[in-house]
Amino acid sequence: MTGLEVSMGLALTLMVAVTYFTRISGAVVMSFIPLSNKVKRFLSAISGSVFVAIIVPAAVEGDLAAKAAVIMAVVASIFLRNAVLAMLTGVMSAILVRAVI
Amino acid sequence: MTATFSLKGMLRGARDIAPVSMFVVPFGIAFGIAASQAGLSHLTSMLMSAFVFAGASQFAALPLWGDYIPILPLLFITFAVNARHILMSASLYPWMKALPWTTKLGSLTLLSDANFALAMKAHEKGEWDVGHMFGGGLVLWTTWLIGTAIGITSGEFLGDPRALGLDVVMITFFTALLAGSWKGMETLIPWTVAGIVALIAFYTIDGSWYIIIGALAGGIAGVLRHDGA
Numbered sequence: 001m002t003g004l005e006v007s008m009g010l011a012l013t014l015m016v017a018v019t020y021f022t023r024i025s026g027a028v029v030m031s032f033i034p035l036s037n038k039v040k041r042f043l044s045a046i047s048g049s050v051f052v053a054i055i056v057p058a059a060v061e062g063d064l065a066a067k068a069a070v071i072m073a074v075v076a077s078i079f080l081r082n083a084v085l086a087m088l089t090g091v092m093s094a095i096l097v098r099a100v101i
Numbered sequence: 102m103t104a105t106f107s108l109k110g111m112l113r114g115a116r117d118i119a120p121v122s123m124f125v126v127p128f129g130i131a132f133g134i135a136a137s138q139a140g141l142s143h144l145t146s147m148l149m150s151a152f153v154f155a156g157a158s159q160f161a162a163l164p165l166w167g168d169y170i171p172i173l174p175l176l177f178i179t180f181a182v183n184a185r186h187i188l189m190s191a192s193l194y195p196w197m198k199a200l201p202w203t204t205k206l207g208s209l210t211l212l213s214d215a216n217f218a219l220a221m222k223a224h225e226k227g228e229w230d231v232g233h234m235f236g237g238g239l240v241l242w243t244t245w246l247i248g249t250a251i252g253i254t255s256g257e258f259l260g261d262p263r264a265l266g267l268d269v270v271m272i273t274f275f276t277a278l279l280a281g282s283w284k285g286m287e288t289l290i291p292w293t294v295a296g297i298v299a300l301i302a303f304y305t306i307d308g309s310w311y312i313i314i315g316a317l318a319g320g321i322a323g324v325l326r327h328d329g330a
Contacts (some may be wrong), residue, residue, distance in 0.1 A: 001131065002310070005169035008145060015179050016152045020185040023212045026190025027197065027205055035191050038324050043184045044319065045323020046316050048288055049179035049295035051275040053315025054161060056296040057303035058272050069269040070276050077280030084124040085129075086280065090273030094266035 064101065065094040102229045103199045105134055106208065114220060114237035121215045122244045129248015130255070131270045132159055137157045139265060147205030149251040154213065154242055156181040157278065160271040165309060189217045196309040197231050204231070213239025253289040290326045291296025295319025 006014075033046060059070045073090030080086050129150065136146040149159055158179045165175050189212055196204050197319075208231055216237030223233050262268055282288065299315025306314070 003171050003173050008166070008168070008170060011166075011170040011172060012145065012149060012152075014176055015149070015158075018179045019153050019155050019158065019183050019186075019293065022186035023190055023209045024149065026187040026192070027194040028189075029190045030194035031198075035188075036145055037327075038147065039287070040188060041220050041327055042293040042320045043188050045291040046320030047188075047198060048279055048293050049283060049319020049323070050161075050184075050316035051157075051180065051279050052113060052292045052295040053299035053312045055272050055275050055279070056299055056315075059155045060300060061303075062269070062272075065263075066269050068273065069266065069273045070170050073273040073276035074280050081281070082124070083274065083277040083281055084128055084286045086239060086277035087270065087274040087315055088127075090276065091266040091270055092257075093270045094273075095264070098264055098266070101242050 065097040068097045069094040105230045106195050106200055106204050106232050107230055107233070110228070110232025111236030111239065112232075113223070113228070113230070113233065114233035117219045117223065118216055118237035118240050121219070122240045125215075125241055125244040126186070126248040126251075127244045127249075128156055128244065128251040129275070131248075131274075133249040133252015133254075134256040134259065134262075134267055135163055135252075135270055136249075136261050137162065137253050139166050141252045144308045146249055146253050147246070150244075150245055154211070154245060155179075155183050155186075156245070159277065160274065163271070171308060174313060177313045177316075178309070181313075181320075185214070186212055190212075192221065192232075193217070193234070194296075196229070200231060208232075208235040208238075209288065211235055211242055213238060214240055216241055252315060281302075282324060286326075287323075291319040291323035294322035 026035070055070060059067055071089040072087050072093035076089035077083070081086035082091070107245050132150065133146060136149070153159055161182050162175055165171060191208060212234070216234050219237055220228070220234035259265060279292070295315045295318055297319035299311050301315040302311035
């Protein structure tokens with residue numbers, strides 16, 4: 001499936017515009033009508049789902065180090081309660097696996 | 102009480118976010134390195150950190166980056182990863198209502214998870230100055246840029262990115278974010294749907310469409326799940 005491709009400059013500009021849109025649209029909409037519960041649930045579900053959609057194929061296709069990184073990030077999150085530290089734990093696990101295997 | 106926006110409020114926000122902001126620097130470094138590895142120029146990386154100022158979406162965009170970039174997947178992913186801003190922005194509205202629109206729209210440029218969370222917490226305890234959110238945002242923005250700058254300058258000197266685990270930085274960060282936002286069934290169902298659909302789409306459709314399809318499936322599952330309950 002191919003699609004429209006654009007230059008870096010345009011891509012970055014549009015990315016900035018979309019991001020700014022997400023920052024202001026909630027307030028703008030609320031000034032007219034409150035967000036419906038359906039919309040809130042959709043936005044909330046899609047926020048997490050997009051990460052899942054990125055991670056799952058990457059972990060399935062990735063090597064043992066990638067799989068270890070994801071698993072250890074989950075384990076570390078349970079104990080450490082800090083996203084950056086959990087991330088570091090995951091990355092270090094990958095380094096370890098690659099060093100050993 | 103009515104909303105205000107002042108320098109004093111900004112300083113309170115900056116003060117409250119200081120401990121959190123320390124963690125932004127290493128995250129920024131990680132992005133700077135990843136961006137260099139993905140082939141972004143120093144200028145592009147800095148511009149992205151300065152004007153997108155949304156780490157998770159910046160990371161998510163890297164695999165798509167090149168001389169010609171597939172625009173629909175990029176914009177959808179940027180939107181989906183940053184969709185939570187919409188909810189945060191909506192939550193802030195009742196507080197910000199009385200401020201002029203220029204102030205509302207201007208202060209929202211620096212909306213991000215950490216300064217939003219701290220500002221809302223302060224608001225519950227009686228803070229009515231929206232500068233709190235903006236001041237916290239300024240600190241985050243500064244540390245994010247510092248981290249990115251360090252990352253892009255050191256990115257060239259590092260050896261094999263795989264040996265340093267740099268290729269897994271993005272998925273481990275996203276995993277950590279997800280683990281932190283787990284809410285039982287409310288998250289289990291959309292996420293399971295998203296994971297399965299994304300995997301199927303990954304093996305059947307070219308390009309990065311699998312991300313869009315998986316995310317949409319998860320979003321829809323999140324709406325339907327409640328209706329069916």
